Amino acid sequence: MEKDPLFSYIETRWANEVSGHLAKVIAERVMSLRPQEADCLSYPDLLSMVGRRYIDRDFQAALTILTAGKHALLRAYGVYVDEDGNEYPLRGEDFTALLSENVLVHPQTGEVVENAAQHVAPVFEKAQEDR
C-alpha cells in the first residue's frame, strides 16, 4: 500500500473528522512496522498507536476507514481460544461465518462452539499485497 493514495483518500472524505485524523496516525504507524510486526495487531496495540485507552465511535470509524474499500491497509481476522487455551486463527469462510451467523466449528473436535463470538479475539494484519 502506497502512502499517498491512502492519505489522499482519507483527506478527500474525512479531512475534518477525528476519525480521519486517527486513521492517518494509525496508518503512519502501521506502515512504519516491519512485515512480521504487522501480522497480529490487537485492539490494544492499535489504541496505543493513537494514545487512547478505550474504543469509541471515532476509533471504530478510523478502523472501518482502514479496513474497507480499495485502499484498505488492514485486514481483520480472528483468533479462537478454546477451553484448553489452544489458539486457532480464523480466516476466510470461518471468520465470515462467525461474524455473520455467530457460528464456529472447533478446528480439532469438529463440534459447533456455543457462544462462539465470546471465544474469538479480533486481530488485524497489514494487507497481504502491501508486503
Added chain:
Amino acid sequence: MNKALLKTIRNRMPWAIASRAFRANGIPTSQGWDRTIGRLKSLKDDKLETIIESLLFEHALFGEKFTKFYSVTDKQKNKIREFIEGVDIPNNVFSAAFPKEVNKAAFENVTEPQVPVAKFSNGDGMCLVYTSEMKLTYREKLSAGDFGEAVSDILRGYDEIIGLKFRSVQLFNVIWISHFDNLLEVRVDNPQGMPSEASHQLHSLLKGMINNALGKNKLEFARDLFPLIDSIYNSEDGKVVELGFSTSTGSVKLEKMRRTKTCLREELYHVGGKRELKTRISPYKISVQWSFGGDDEAYRPELTLAGTSRGLNSIAAKQSAPQVTGASIANCIGAVDYEHVRERISAHLTKVSPASSEISQTAAE
C-alpha cells in the same frame, strides 16, 4: 452409508484433518461433524464409502501416532519379519471390523492386552496392527449455575468447578519394519487426552512382545531423539511452530506461533532475544510443521519432540539414558505425509550420529 465407518472416522480423525482429506477426495462436507455425518449418512454411494474406508485405514496406520524408533541389526530385522509372518490374525469381530472400531462391549471378554487385527507387506515395509482399549479421562469446566439452587449455593465458594468424563477409546498400535533401513518403528495411537505414561506403558508392552520373539538378541533402548531438537532447530527444515528452550540468564521459555506462516526461527522477537545473549539458547522441546501438496497445501504433518528443560544436563543423561524416546507425529492424512516426517527424522538421526546411519549402514551385531 455404513454407520460404523462414519462413527469411527469421527472418533479417530481430528476435524481439521478429516475436512481437508474429505475435500481432497471429493467427499461432501458441511459445518462440523454433526452436519457432515448427517449429510453422508443419507448417501448411498459405494465409491465414497470405499474412499472413506481407505482414509480410515491409512489413519489407523499413520494418523496421530506416538512413535519410537529402534536400531536393529539385519539378524533382528529378519527375526521381526518372521515374527510378523508367524502371527495368526484371528478371525474375530476385531479383525472383521478393521479399520472400523468395534462396539466397546466386544472388549469385555478379551484377555490379551493387544489383539492382532491385521498384517501386510507393501513396497515400503511390513507391518502388524494390534488393537486395544484405553479409558481416558477428560476434564471439563462447569459453571455453578449448571446445578440446582441448593447445589449451586455450595459450589459458589469455588473459583473453578471441574467435571471428569471417562471415555473408552479403541487404539490401533502398529509394529512397522521398513524394507530399506534398519529402523524398527513402534507406533501407538496418540488421541487427544492420552497421558504420556499410558503411551510409554503401551510401548513397553509392544517392545516386550517383540523381545519375546527376538530371544536373547533383544532390542536396546529406543533411539534418543533429544539431539534432533537442536539439529532441527538449527536447520531450515520445516516451520518451527513451537519451541521450549532455556537460556543462560536463567529463564525458561515456551514460544508458540499463533500463525503458521512465519517460522519461529525467524520471528522478530525470538531473533531479537537471541541476539541479546552472548550464549546459545538450549532448546528442549520443538514442534515443526511441513506444508506441501499444491496450492491447497493438502499435507501439513507436524512433529513434536518433547524433552524437559533438564535436558542433557540431568544425571540420567550422564548415564546415557535417552532423553526423548518418542516422537509425536500428528496431522497426517496417511502414508505420504507420515513418511515425509519419518524421512526427516531419519535424516537428522544420521546427521547427529553419522556412525549409526540408519540408511547406509547396518547396526553392529
